[in-house]
Amino acid sequence: MEDSSWKALEYLTIKNRIKNLATTSLGQEAIEAMKPSSDYFHVEQQLRITQEAMDFLRLKGEVSLHGLEDIRAALIRVTKGSILQIEESWAIATTIHAGRQVKSAMRQLSEESATLPYLRKNCEQIASLDDLEAEIKRCISEDLEVKSTASEELRAIRQKLITGRQRIQETLQQMLRSSRIQKMLQESLITIRNERYVIPIKAEYRGSLAGIIHDQSASGATLYIEPQSVVAMGNQLRTWELEESREIDKILAALSNLVAEVTNELTENVAILGELDGLFAKAEYARIEWAIVPKIIQNGPLKLKQARHPLLDRELAVPIDLELGNNIQAIIITGPNTGGKTVTLKTVGLLALMMQSGFPIPALDGTIMPVYSGVYADIGDEQSIEQSLSTFSSHMTKIIRILHEIDEHSLVLFDELGAGTDPTEGAAMAVAILNHVLHKGCSIVATTHYSELKVFAHTHPKAVNASVQFDVETLRPTYKLEIGVPGESNAFSIAKRLGLSEEIIEAAKEEISQEESRLEEVITSLAKAKREAEEEGMKAQSLREEAERLYRDIREKWQLWEEEKFQLQEKARQEARSIVNLATREADEVLSELRQWAKERPQDVKEHKLTEARSRLQQANPGVTLVAQKETFAPEKEQLVVGDEVKAKSFGQKGTVVEVLADDQYRVQVGSLKLVLDRSGLTKLKSTATATKPITSVRSRSFVKSEIDLRGKLVEEALVDIEKYLDDAILAGFKQVHLIHGKGTGALRKGVHAYLAKHRRVAAFRNGEYSEGGLGVTVVELK
Template identity: 85%
Template sequence: MEHSSWNALEYTQIKEMIKNLTVTSLGKEEIEKVEPSANFHQVEHQLQITAEAMDFLRLRGEVSLYGLEDIRNALKRVTKGSILQIEECWDIATTIHAGRQIKSSMRQLPEENVPLTYLRKNCEQIASLDELEEEIKRCIGEDLDVKSAASVELRSIRQKLVSGRQRIQETLHQMLRSTRIQKMLQESLITIRNDRYVIPIKAEYRGSLAGIVHDQSASGATLYVEPASVVALNNQLRTWELDESREIDKILSALSDLVAEVTNELTQNIAILGELDGLFAKAEFARIQRAMVPKLTNKGPLVLKQARHPLLARETAVPIDLMLGKDTQAIIITGPNTGGKTVTLKTVGLLALMTQSGFPIPVLEGTVMPVFSGIFADIGDEQSIEQSLSTFSSHMTKIIRILDKIDHRGLVLFDELGAGTDPTEGAAMAVAILNHVLKKGCSIVATTHYSELKVFAHTHPNAVNASVQFDVETLRPTYKLEVGVPGESNAFSIAKRLGLSDAIIEAAKEEISQEESRLEEVITSLAKAKREAEEEGTRALHLREEAEKLYQDVRGKWQHWEEEKHQLHEKARQEARSIVNKATREAEEVLTELRAWAKERPQDIKEHKLTEARSKLEQANPGVTLVAPVETFAPETELLSVGDEVKAKSFGQKGTVVEILTDNQYRVQVGSLKLVLNRTGLTKLKSTVSTTKPITSVRSRSFVKSEIDLRGKLVEEALLDIEKYLDDAILAGFKQIHLIHGKGTGALRKGVHTYLAKHRRVASYRNGEYSEGGLGVTVVELK
């Protein structure tokens, strides 16, 4: 892809931000290698991997690659027969440990809930070199010293070294305590020079103590002498130290041989762990920036939802919404300087580069990003004294290079197109360039101050105006992008706010041609009308969605109520049968007792009387079941009257005609709702018949209303009506009913509430809301 625009769009700064989140140089190299791709499937794959890393980080909370080191040079050396250093061996051990830890962390996540296909596959390929790690850590400690336990020989040598050093120090301490030696000492201490134990002697006693002078102080006043009595001991100590060094070399050589056997596995581990380091850096970047992986499209539009420039502080950056594609091929942004036009331009280009690099971007759900063949930007002024380039020449040089490379899948970004030359010629040039790029099929985002480009965007079928808003009262930009509305000229308003006289401002206005002034007014008014139409359309869409939601909600409730009714029928049947069965058992017990009594007093009761009683009991439990009523309907042409039971075709529910509005319209009570429906949408219920007589009578909901009117009644009368109505409503399967008692003095409402508070089948009750009748209605929830 085109590289020349990366710096202008600040892409390299984003890579640096992500590189700084890696743990090792391996991860930094992985990020450094990343470049935007124009291949859809490659971009899709990279974004999928990034999404997996984000999921892993979200589920685990944090990712530990502690101990991972770049051991590639050590592996190269060991393959050539070199002996590894202690630090290199230790780095290999900790790198093996890091691989095992990340592999274990991946296995701890349940695969059925979190597939993470790519990450799991890679982690499973990490070689578990536990034995090599254990052997290295058996021989080398965290202090990067070879342990005495590494070999029997090393342990023996170090024991000799400890013993030899003790003997030398004991000998020298005895000399320091000697009165003859004490007067020669500069200080009463033992030190080391050239790996030999010595004592500091005053220079004037140079020939008074037999031994070897190894050093002297800077002033020459002190000589560091190895007394003759410890020369042999020091020599022996030096021999053992050489033996120790040779033994350590043998141990490191053995470890190097073990490493050489698994260099391929270690090389593969390093490649996988380095890639994981880079992936987890992307995931951490997403967490910090609250970024996400956008939906990718091959041919669809670019849609940004609350997009932010990642280099701006999240708390202060004003997010933008923007769509580019379908009917909108070009967006022309106008507005004041420092208002955010260039930031918007950079945001679009940078997020496109980041997406095609597999980086998460700071946007919200609903964002869709296409894969562009190239992202070309003419941003900034590259004047050069050496090259003798003016502002206009600089822009044109870049634009010419862009025009030579673009194709129908390119994204082109122009900042202040046509600037740096005569306004008339610059505007004409800008329009020509835009037309040329549009014919190529590219997507365009351009910023400008020229009114001619506002007209171009307003009249071209594939272009649209946009603006960054400016608050004239505060003289500050809001940085808010508004698509569909061109930026207004605020020069006169700003000048007036700053104190420029009205006379000068009016004179300036007269200098503007009437055509240009009217053009600006027309564009502004048309843009305003378009914005208002879009807002009305949006409101209408919301109202439609709310109506659809309400309709679905009502249908759902009716279906739920019907299910509850059938359940209540079945429950009533079972309860009735249970009662009869219980009565039968109790009667059998009574009959048994009667027979026993009859045997004792046969003259008082006869057997046929007992048989007759038993027969009557059996007839009381015929065992029939409830059968749903069969509905029959009156002819469609039959007129409807108030009180007729009808069925609403669109709802599939029953109701009652409560008012005749016209010859063709009726107000129908359906449950707690009153609906105005046409005659064609209603079917009059003629009658209902049942094929089997039920054991218990259950009132059909179609004959029980969801409300009862108690107005004008005394409390005692109302309570009797409520008692019967509650029984009917419960049997009909209602869960909510309305008691209409009016407001009045409140005595009836108080009596109703007292009664409801004690009723065992009342779950709760409340005063009606404003739309339900307010304090004149009590809404009751039934168990």
């Protein structure tokens, strides 16, 4: 991709910003190597890796590469047999440590929280050279000194040095306390000159003290003399220092040999860590600027959502929404100077270059960007005095070069197209250039002051006008981009606002042709109409959101009311059934007594009289009629299909049609039951064409207990209660229930067991365990 437009679009500036976020020179080098690519698959890969780094930074909070150094030169030297310096050895140890830290941080992040395939693969390739790191740190301290513990020889030598220095200092201290020496001293102290211990003597006592003069002061008044009494000890000290140096060289040589054995691994580590440093720099930039990795497409429209120029203050920059592509190839932006036209132009071009370099961009999710074959920009006044080129010539030179290089996948940016020459000729030239570039299939964003280009954008099927707003009251631009409306001419309004007389303004207006005047009136009218439409749209959106909120609130309250109503109905039904059962038991007791009395006095009571009495008692039972739950039903004439949700009228349960049968009959799944019902007995609730999964019965488990108490009941009435209870339990989804019948004589238990043995929905049954109630309870497993 050509780089002549990078400077105009300030691409290198933003690249340097990202580069400065790298921890090391290795990361900075990695960022420096990045540049825009026109290869879709390469760009896609780079953006995917950038997103991984952003996710890693988001999940870990921060990533430390502390200790990472550029050790490549040292590795090259050691492969050639050179001995590493102390600083180089320590840098190798800290680089190994940095690699281990990153690798450990990645392993601590579970794959469930983030897969990060590229980063994980690279981190796993970092060689673990813990032994080498430990050996270097055993021999070298953080102060970049070889430790005395590095070898026994070095420890012994340094012990001799300590002892020797102490003896020299003790000898010199005795001399300083001597009255004969004190009068010779310039100062009563011991110092070092040329790595030898000396004392400062006044120059006039040059021959009074035997020893070696190692230095003198600038004025010549002080001589630094090593007394003869310590010269031999100084010589011995110097010998030990040379031995120390040779021993240190031996230690560094041994470390160098260890490093030489793993130079390939270290070189690979440095390459991986340098790349990671660059990736984390991009991720840090995204965090600072609230940037994203946009969705990219190979060939398609550009859609920027709340995009900002990355070099502007995030709090002050006005974001733009812009779409370019498909039916619209060109956007022609008009408006006042300093209104933001060029900023918009640069934003589009710079974000394209950043994205195609694998950098995140400051925009919102929903931004979509194509991969351009090239980004070409003619921006700014590049007049050259040396080359004797006018502004127009400079622009035309660049435009001509652009026209030779572009193809159908290029993005072309023209700032003040046609400026710098006669307005009539410049406008005509601009229209011709735009037509030529559009014919090639390029995407175009151009800025202009020419009214002719506003007309061109209005009439050309693949172009659209845009403008940046200007507040005439404050005489300041708002920097807000409006698509579809050309910029207004604010010259007269601004002049009037600044105090220019009406007479001059009116005279100026008369100089404008009628066509231009009408055009400006149309532009003003369009701008006003668009703003009013936007305001009305915002009001309508606000009202719609309020209506949706009220609808949700009402629906929630309705659902709560329906649930409460159903609970009350269910409670009333159970109470009513309890009353009926009680009345029935009382009636049976009365009849039993009557039969007993009839046996004793058959002449007084006839059997048909008993039957009539029972019938009257049954008619006297309290009846309870519940109001059915109101629902919205589809017309019953409508044919049902598999998946339709229906309600069986016979017992008020909801189900799903699972099969359409002949003679207007349907197989309906109600809970765990499948029933064959006529169409007349079904009410359609709603249609779910793709639904095949049976729905759960409307009956809630909260209204059906997992046990029923049958104690005190006759076998006949207990079996009636069991039949109803098992139906309810099956619809409620129970797999196991408990029938409490008590122990008694065992007659009720036997009757219950005989009934359960024949029930088609009973999988098995057993007597209860001791903890469940023993023989007084039967545990039933349901199919």
